[in-house]
Amino acid sequence: MLHFRMDMPPYLMAFYGSMMIVVVWLLRSFLKNHLPKPVFPLLWGLVLIRLLVPFSLSSPISAPVPEWPLQHSSSAAVYISDLAEDAVTPGTGASDAVTYSFAETSDRLTPNWQFAVIILFGLGTAITAGVLFIKKLRYSRKLKNSLLVEHNQGINMILRDMGMGHILVFTNDEIASPLVCGILNPRIYLPLGINFQKTQLLGHILTHEIMRIKRRDNWMKIVMLLALRLDWYNPLVWFMSKCLSSDLEAACDAAVLRRIDDDERKDYAASLLSMAITGNRSTLLYSAFSKTEVERRIKSILNYQKTTAFILALSVVLVMSSTVVFATGGQAPFSAYLSSYCSSTSSRWGVKAGLARDIALGEDAGQRADNAIFDVLDADTTNDPETIADQVKAALAKEFKVEKGAFLLAVDLCLMxxxxxxxxxxxxxxxxxxxxxxxxxxxxxxxxxxxxxxxxxxxxxxxxxxxxxxxxxxxxxxxxxxxxxxxxxxxxxxxxxxxxxxxxxxxxxxxxxxxxxxxxxxxxxxxxxxxxxxx
Incomplete structure (x- = not known):
């Protein structure tokens, strides 16, 4: 039984998302050269969903909810007065008199701290968004001086052959490398110094840029920027953004290589090298060639092999299994309460049942659980706590139509x-x-x-x-x-x-x-x- 909710707390979204980043990075480290290039952008997409969408999907493989200081929890210190002062004197018929007083202490954040955390988070989010917006604004201003390329038969033919004749191509003297900018209306920008007479070079460049548009790389990067804005404090998310940009480029290269002949690989690698930009400029704000990735990408291009049916099937299994595990592996905080503490004259043991994961059990769940437990205790002849626990879990699983592992039991010796x-x-x-x-x-x-x-x-x-x-x-x-x-x-x-x-x-x-x-x-x-x- 699955239970879906849209109330995942932000701190758990960040926690589970961080765990997913580590898992995807490990898969990437060991399998990057053995799986199709589009696999890892898909996995990063799953991570972005976890970071940004507050869904909670409970399943038998869901992890326990971790304890965090932000959760509402409290601990109590018990102070007991001296019996010499509070005990009833012998003979009064009221022995065992002990006075209890409770002083509760709380681990939750005080209102002042909560306010400070909210202010700090808001400032960090605003500053990160401001910095990214300023960078985007500056680059957009550079692109405003671009010139539309018209009546170029070579460019128009390449675009039409790829079914992208509506895409506009511009030249700009302030950029050093071809790039794609825009979400709803993407445009291709070429450096002014490019030699339009080299038809093969021009074909490689435009094919690569059109693949970026077809694969919606800029959409993925916009979502990544949103995650960076919200999780600015998390170094793993920044690390993920770097990996995502690299994997998007690798997937784009693989898409180009599927369209060209094997003999043309070296020429494509040479085109890639000639168009790589200098420096370590961020590519999250747009899609462009990057010199920092050129050596890795050229090696990948020269060693490229078409995906076999077995590898393709393995990739599908990996993505599907990762989707299931990532979607149902974590759950939001929930009430673990289920039954009362139940004891019977037929057994030396008392039982209390709780929930191990978030489940919708229907009406009168507590009373139904109590009845199931009492049925087991009344019929028990073993007085064996392990047997009783197994029978109670089986009875609860039958009553609520879920797996036995969904229940946590406390079985205690209970005597008059x-x-x-x-x-x-x-x-x-x-x-x-x-x-x-x-x-x-x-x-x-x-x-x-x-x-x-x-x-x-x-x-x-x-x-x-x-x-x-x-x-x-x-x-x-x-x-x-x-x-x-x-x-x-x-x-x-x-x-x-x-x-x-x-x-x-x-x-x-x-x-x-x-x-x-x-x-x-x-x-x-x-x-x-x-x-x-x-x-």
Whole structure:
């Protein structure tokens, strides 16, 4: 199932476009001498579409949306008050009272920064457009002094033979090389010093220029200029403009070579050399011979071979496959939310489903997803999270008529409090009246059940414990550190030092120190088990 939208954010257009530039450049580097010359202008055209058109086409091969500071995202720091002040006293029947307060911090740009970015982008766009416009204006002024070539039988015959008799040809004493200028009404301009008596040279020049017109090279360059104006900050786009100009010339040469005899190649190469302009003048504003490309183009002309059926078929496959990958490889930001957190008395596991790509799922998608998940959980007899995940994906794929890979699942151990306490009792873990765990009657300072997502800490205690479970959620062992153990004492010193510096330190149970978020001094944290009131 494909989902088409026209809301791709500009930063993602630039990101995906940049990735495409790199891919096309790699293909160009390895296959340039083996594929027909028009292939790469076509691929650059696909890149320009990605850079300029805000479409998003989601497919099974779409890449995940990258996280960027410009996206609306936030992270929260959790501060928990000291249980010594907030916990309910024993005997009141309201144990486990912990007060939570949330201080949200945001990664998104503040309004001032957003305004500054918009201003900077606008200035860069305006300056780039202004510079390009001034260059174009200056060159247009030079061409205004051109003289129309009339009653030249040689030129008129060449134009008519190529079906372009309506094209006007001018001469100009301020240009050094033939060029084509104009979009809706293209015109050919020849340097005044050209020898019109050399019919072969004149034929090569006009054939080349007419091929530029027929291939709409100037249209492609106008689109490239628009991309440069909008993506002026991106060096890859400027690099692409250079490659595009070179590939357009190579494709034009190949079009000319298909019209002339093999014996005439050397003469065409000589004509190319004689008409090449001096210097490294940009050719994006018009289509002209370029001296910087002459050596490469002459080698290509002399080594030119007609395209075989196999190479032509390979080229078609490359362009078509590139079109599919480029069009559907990226997607715009979307809501990944799909289902509620679903749990059942028939299973030890809870499931929440989300979307891996942008899909139109129809009405009541959330309720339909919940029903599909509950059907799997109620019928499950394995209590195997991997089996449950595969069955849930299959059920969702059947319900929404998409591939299983379109869904992301979180499958977590989900037990009632009574079930947890019964399991813990077999391991010697009980809960005191104050809500803190005891291990064989000793106060637990740090407790962790990673698979259950449960953690409890307090400043004092003589035991640190970690509950270890297998892939099916069954307790298989306990990691116990008691007061007097080397690791326990080292952790105690770190905890004391962290209190003095108003920080928090967490540990894995092999004694390795890890960083943790800043928490208030002498805090008590309990992230309880997932008591969801199973349905």
């Amino acid at each position: 409090e009574e079930e947890v306490l019964q399991e813990y009792a077999k391991q010697g873990i009980t809960k005191g009246q104050d809500g803190f765990y005891l291990y064989k009657g000793e106060a637990v300072r740090t407790y962790e059940d990673e698979m259950l997502g449960s953690v409890q800490t307090r400043p004092d205690g003589s035991v640190d414990i970690a509950v270890n479970r297998d892939r099916l959620g069954q307790i298989i062992s306990m990691t116990v550190l008691k007061q007097g153990d080397e690791v326990f004492e080292r952790r105690s010193k770190e905890i004391e030092r962290s209190r003095r510096f108003n920080t928090s330190v967490s540990y894995s149970f092999d004694g390795t120190q890890e960083n943790a978020p800043l928490v208030e001094q002498d805090t008590v944290v309990e992230a309880g088990t997932k008591f969801l009131g199973k349905q």
